[in-house]
Amino acid sequence: MQRYQAGEADALEALVKEVSPRLKAIFRGGSPESEIEELVQETWFQVHRSRHTWRPGEMLLPWIYSIARHIRSRSYRKRTRRAEVELDEKISIPAPELSYGFEQLLSELPESQREVLILMKVEGRSLEEVAAATGSSVGSVKQKVHRAYEKLRRIIGGNE
Amino acid sequence: MSTFAPVKPLRPVWQIASVAGAGALLIALTGTAMLGHEAPGTFDWRTWGLLGISFAMAFSGSTWAAAQWMSPSGRASFWRPGLALVLAVCGLAMGSQLDMFVASSAGLCLSIGSMFSLATGVFLLVVFRRTAPIMRQRVSTAVGVLSGFAGFLAIQLHCPINGFWHMITGHALLPILWGFIGYFVSRLAFR
Numbered sequence: 001m002q003r004y005q006a007g008e009a010d011a012l013e014a015l016v017k018e019v020s021p022r023l024k025a026i027f028r029g030g031s032p033e034s035e036i037e038e039l040v041q042e043t044w045f046q047v048h049r050s051r052h053t054w055r056p057g058e059m060l061l062p063w064i065y066s067i068a069r070h071i072r073s074r075s076y077r078k079r080t081r082r083a084e085v086e087l088d089e090k091i092s093i094p095a096p097e098l099s100y101g102f103e104q105l106l107s108e109l110p111e112s113q114r115e116v117l118i119l120m121k122v123e124g125r126s127l128e129e130v131a132a133a134t135g136s137s138v139g140s141v142k143q144k145v146h147r148a149y150e151k152l153r154r155i156i157g158g159n160e
Numbered sequence: 161m162s163t164f165a166p167v168k169p170l171r172p173v174w175q176i177a178s179v180a181g182a183g184a185l186l187i188a189l190t191g192t193a194m195l196g197h198e199a200p201g202t203f204d205w206r207t208w209g210l211l212g213i214s215f216a217m218a219f220s221g222s223t224w225a226a227a228q229w230m231s232p233s234g235r236a237s238f239w240r241p242g243l244a245l246v247l248a249v250c251g252l253a254m255g256s257q258l259d260m261f262v263a264s265s266a267g268l269c270l271s272i273g274s275m276f277s278l279a280t281g282v283f284l285l286v287v288f289r290r291t292a293p294i295m296r297q298r299v300s301t302a303v304g305v306l307s308g309f310a311g312f313l314a315i316q317l318h319c320p321i322n323g324f325w326h327m328i329t330g331h332a333l334l335p336i337l338w339g340f341i342g343y344f345v346s347r348l349a350f351r
Contacts, residue, residue: 007166046232050292052167053231066233070294135235 001060005051016044019061023068025122026115028106031075039075043068061125062133069115069134076111108155113148116141170230170290177227180287181219184280184310191276191314200255200322207255210247211316218244218309218335226284226302230291241305245335248312252327259323269315269330270337277311277338297346304342308335 003011023043027036046067054063106114112134119130120141131138170176203211221240228234284303291299312334319331 005167005169007164009164046292046294050232050294052290053170053292053295055169055172055231058231058233063231063233067292067294070232074294132233 043071065133113144116144117148173227177223181223183283187280188310188313192317195318198320202322203255207251210251214244214247222302222306226299229295229298232292256322256324261325266330273311273315273334276314277307280310281307296350300346301343305335305339308338
């Protein structure tokens with residue numbers, strides 16, 4: 001990141017190559033598939049515009065994830081606003097799925113629980129890193145993961 | 161190898177917060193020095209103590225929050241400036257008398273205080289100019305609240321009127337008013 005701040009474009013390329021799949025994993029589950037690529041690009045655009053706000057010594061991934069969280073919540077707000085407008089024109093309720101894939105399972109979880117589960121179990125981040133990335137305490141992260149497990153257990157149990 | 165413009169990382173949070181807090185305090189005290197110190201004689205040490213604590217909390221809380229929010233990963237909350245405002249109102253209630261609300265005198269204090277808030281706001285915009293684009297609304301709101309507190313301090317130390325409703329509407333309203341101004345200006349400017 002320090003090389004990137006110093007103006008080396010190669011450093012940015014390496015960063016994009018390494019972190020983009022992780023960003024996609026974070027956006028997947030909470031956002032429509034068609035928007036994921038756009039959200040990842042928007043995140044990199046904001047990373048570039050905000051690159052001076054990363055301080056040497058700070059953990060890099062939580063810093064990038066914070067930007068991704070802002071982008072995601074902004075996109076969610078836009079989407080719900082658009083949905084309210086479109087609701088009158090088109091009402092279609094999807095039929096309930098009987099078989100659950102991993103991504104479908106994740107999409108059943110509330111936003112905050114899904115986020116910590118992806119960061120910890122898919123990304124392999126430590127409790128401290130997840131807490132820093134999501135702006136909550138370690139205790140709160142533990143609680144969210146526990147609740148996510150409970151909910152997943154209930155869903156899987158109910159579909160067997 | 162391709163390159164683009166190098167950037168300098170932000171200074172540490174405590175440095176930015178210290179500069180912002182000291183500058184805002186200096187502008188507020190300069191304001192009082194210009195207007196003259198004529199605060200009500202009914203204020204005793206308890207009132208001044210409570211007001212002192214609340215202003216210290218407000219200045220430190222909002223400068224810290226704004227400095228933290230310059231970076232997308234910065235974590236802060238607004239509970240300290242909020243509590244500071246509640247304490248300030250308690251302090252004003254202790255040292256004042258219940259009066260009739262007079263719009264003209266409250267409006268005068270509000271407008272004089274707003275001039276100092278505006279000056280503080282302009283100074284703080286310079287201090288916080290390197291905020292990350294996605295964080296500008298939050299920082300702008302915090303800057304508005306801090307500017308409001310600077311105007312509140314300047315006018316509180318100057319104004320000789322010790323009516324409760326006058327002080328609530330003419331003085332203590334400034335942080336809320338300027339917080340909203342900061343928020344809406346940033347919404348319009350950084351849409």
